[in-house]
Amino acid sequence: MDTLASIPVFGGFLSTVIPFVVVLGIVVFVHEFGHYIVARWCGIRSEVFSIGFGPVIWSRRDRRGTLWQLAALPLGGYVKFVGDADAGSRTDARAIERMTAAERAESFHGAAVWRRMLTVLAGPAFNFLLTIVVFAGLVTWQGVPTERPTIGSIATLPQTEQTLRPGDVVLAVNGEPVAAFGDMLAIALKMPAPGPIRVTVERDGGTLDVAAPWPLPPLVQGVEPLSPASAAGLKAGDVILKADGKPLASFEDLRQMVLASGGRSIPLEVWRGGVRVVLPITPVERDAEAADGGFEKRVMIGVAGASLYMPATVTPAPWTALAYGAERMVMIISQSLFGLKSILTGAIGANNLQGPLGIAQISGETASQGLADFIGLIGIISTAIGLLNLFPIPVLDGGHFVGFCIEAVRGRPPSPAVMQVAMSIGLGLILLLMVFATYNDIMRMVS
Incomplete structure (x- = not known):
């Protein structure tokens, strides 16, 4: 995918947009397909399955009457069930009143509450399943x-x-x-x-x-997207010979030079495929995890060191690969919740939130680093989308699930007026979060 950037007509724009659309398209499709297929298993009929919002680019109606469509704005998707007033699954009371008993039984709001619970939880569950499959596939490909x-x-x-x-x-x-x-x-x-x-x-x-030779030379294993190393043009496999004119014997020497820089720009002499190049780089101060489990401000450039020697590998058994995928999923969830908690408590800055523009940039840069990294990003984003949708906020799957739990306990759903207010508040919170995260993206790009 990095070849897109070398084509003058495309340049860097499409090499960022296309990977972003691919990542989001796969993750959203799996999420919405989870809702769709479990609803079908539960006897709930779907009217529309949409990837994206806005003007429809392509559509096809299947033999079950579901309209499958691609829309122009690829920032999400939805499944509209029979009885839904809109993509947010609000009840269309007038439509339900006009339905026959058989039609009402196939509607989302006419289904038993446990069926609706399974349907809303299926989206995040399928995202988590995708993550497990992605990382199981990667470890099978790369070996252990x-x-x-x-x-x-x-x-x-x-x-x-x-x-x-x-x-x-x-x-x-x-x-x-x-x-x-x-x-x-x-x-x-x-x-x-x-x-x-x-x-x-x-x-x-x-x-x-x-x-x-020493097994831990100043050899670059990976470059963090949206980092000074990425902006400077460092790549995996680069050997950093000198920093600020001083020879480096180990990756630790590089780390100490960066810490001592105080954030001023330093030149790096890099050996890449037999050619020496000089790349100026400006370290930045960021929130980094400290040894005590908290956070500290640390000057960094965003590179990971590689070992000179890599181990021989074998293909793991399928159950071993799946267990690894599950462990990676749990680790991503744990890190995400810890990061969110740290932002809410003020341990780290809210500028660490990434919005759509930031995710698009990350997708483009990750795609340029290789197929394995790009596939891994799909797994990470899939977990993030699944986790976000489980939050008990109206309009999200978690908010719907809480409403169904209340209905199960009370024997009747919350009043339409209460649900309307809750949905409006939930939508407002989501939009506010999106605006703030996008503001972070813009300020990051400007700086």
Whole structure:
């Protein structure tokens, strides 16, 4: 997808818009399909299944009478059930009065309350299911480290001779036994200064001692979207040789140079595919997680370091991959709730909220970093949409669910007047949040 940016007619605009539309389209379709299919299983008939709002670009009516359509504004979607007055599932009282008993039984508002509960919860549930499938698919594609700590691939560094080989099984580092691949890095980090490590490996049926380069050089693994590193043009695989004219021996050296910069612009000398380039970069102060679990202000550029040596991998069993996908989903939910709590309590600034423009930029930059990162973003956004819709705010799925719970307890739904006021308040809150998040996006782009 990064090829779009190289086409003059498209430029950077479509290389941002198209990935955003793809991400949002997939996530919204899965969410709304969850509502649609569970409603169908519950005997509720759907009139319209729409991806997007506004003028209709394409539509087709299926044999069940449901109108499937694509609309011009791709910022959401909806399923309109029989008996709904609009996309927000407000009751169309006049339409229901004119229905026969059989038609009323197929309407959303004429269905048993437990059927309506299942229908509204199905959207977020399908989003969570998509996340699990996405990350299960990624780990199946990329593999998991082998049981024995085996070298899989080795990054290329300038003027560095490699003594380790793919397929070497690491037995010890600096005389300390290695049981897992991560032990190799942990032992190296205990050294007083970066330098060659002594590695005992099993190779071709024998045991061999070799001196190997430091495993944690200033090598870029990933670049955070909307970060100074992204703006400067850093890419995964770059080797940062110097910062502010000073040679770097490790990724930790880079981190210390950034912290010491105080936010002033510093030049980075980067080795990329055999070519040296100089990239000016201006670190920024951001809210970062502290060691005690709280937050602190920290100067950063938004890059993650990579290991010189990557482990050999094997394809996991399907249940192992699904378990990994579920763990990632739970982790994203936990981090999202923690971040929201931190914003509400003032631990971090509300400027950390991303709106549609910010998400579009993130989608475009993530797409340029590779297919795996882009697919992972779909999983993250899917969880975020599912979680947001579970909040007990009228107009959202969680708000509808709370209303159905009240109906189940009282034996009758809240009055139409109360529901109208609640829906108006809920819609106002959502719009206010969108406006504020969009304001954050604009200020971020301006700065």
